[in-house]
Amino acid sequence: MTRRRKPDGGGTAPPAKAAATFAPALNAGFQATTSRVQEMHGAIAGKTFDTLQHIPGLAVPTRIVQGVHDAITHGVYAAVRHGGGAALALAGQAERVATDPARTPGRREQAARSALNGVFGDALAESGSAMAIRMSLHAAGAPLAVDAAGLQALSPRVAVFIHGLACDESSWTAGNAAAGYGDQLSRDLGIDAVYLRYNTGLAIENNAEQFAALLTQAVTAAPHVREWLLIGHSMGGLVARRAHALADAAGSAWATRTPMIVSIGSPHQGAPLERLGELATSALNVSEVTKPLGRIANARSRGIKDLRHGLKGTPTPGPALRMVFGTLSDQAGSLAAKLFGDGLVMPGSAADDGLAGDVERVELAGLGHMALLNHPRVYEVLHRWMGGAADIKRAPNAAPRG
Secondary structure, three states, X not given: OOOOOOOOOOOOOOOHHHOOOHXXXXXXXXXXXXXXXXXXXXXXXXXHHHHHHOOOOOHHHHHHHHHHHHHHHXXXXXHHHHHHHHHHHHHHHHHHHHOOOOOOOOHHHHHHHHHHHXXXXXXHHHOOOOOOXXXXXXXOOEEOOOOHHHHOOOOOEEEEEEOOOOOOHHHHOOOOOOOOHHHHHHHHHOOEEEEEEOOOOOOHHHHHHHHHHHHHHHHHHOOOXXXXXXEEEOHHHHHHHHHHHHHHHHOOHHHHOOOEEEEEOOOOOOOHHHHHHHHHHHHHOOOXXXXXXXXXXXXXXXXXXXXXXXXXXXXXXXXXEEEEEEEOOXXXXXXXXXXXXXXXXXXXXXXXXXXXXXXXXXXEEOOOOHHHHOOHHHHHHHHHHHHXXXXXXXXXXXXXXX
């Protein structure tokens, strides 16, 4: 299948002066971390000096020592910030000289950018950084132009794969030499695969709105595609569900052409680890000494914070909803499986038993969160579901987990 592709990821290329470089992002992180360390140092020293000033006869000497201490530490931290910033600025200049703004990043570089966007993507986007990932569709390892010429070769059935937090489209085949789910579905069922790349540090609502708009554009450009099947891993499953809910409410054409949404290890009812992260941040903010650490912890992206709640309150989608999730335990439904889940997402959240309608849930024992991305047992489930997606009006399948 021949497709026309744009070299920059499907959108308008940024100007050359906005070349994506890692040095500015590293410098921002370095400066923020140095400031937090200085604040923590000041808080600890301040408590010590406050105590000494209440001891008779030590108040005046303590104030003198504190003044000297503050002057010295201020100079030291200023020198650290200035020196580190200057070094990273020079590194940034060298990086810009050696970097072609129009080039396509290699797989490892793109993986590093995706990880950076997962943690700080909202801040990168807000600052206008060229490191912020722009949403785009990819196919066969290259960007896919979302227009009539770019999509004309698509088959009548298309599966859109949506990666999870801090990942990119290559995660669907990483760590496995065998063909990914997309290649297998194309070979076995004639379903073409396209892959979404997006900034996972943005709010889930933001990404859902962008994705809904992108699919509206795709449906307009490719009216011959009668089915758009959505398959999301982890955060990707939440983006898929929310985007469809928005499209359905807006009466978008693609909402009626989506017979099925598949979530793979998605925290529909929230991720416990992010809840712990919020509790840890709150605990750190209780003390003046640990508040700087709380600020560092709270700097995580909006996308990560959104995982705390999942999709509570989102209406049940109209299409069939299929959920497959794993557990580290070799026994599905066991106490260990319920306590540890797949290492990141618990079965109760991934299954979201409160959802009604055409919903099927499959729990696969012995599979961790990232192993769900490329595993024969998961593909067997996808093949069964995708093979019947064209006749989705059959009676809802509520097969037990297994």
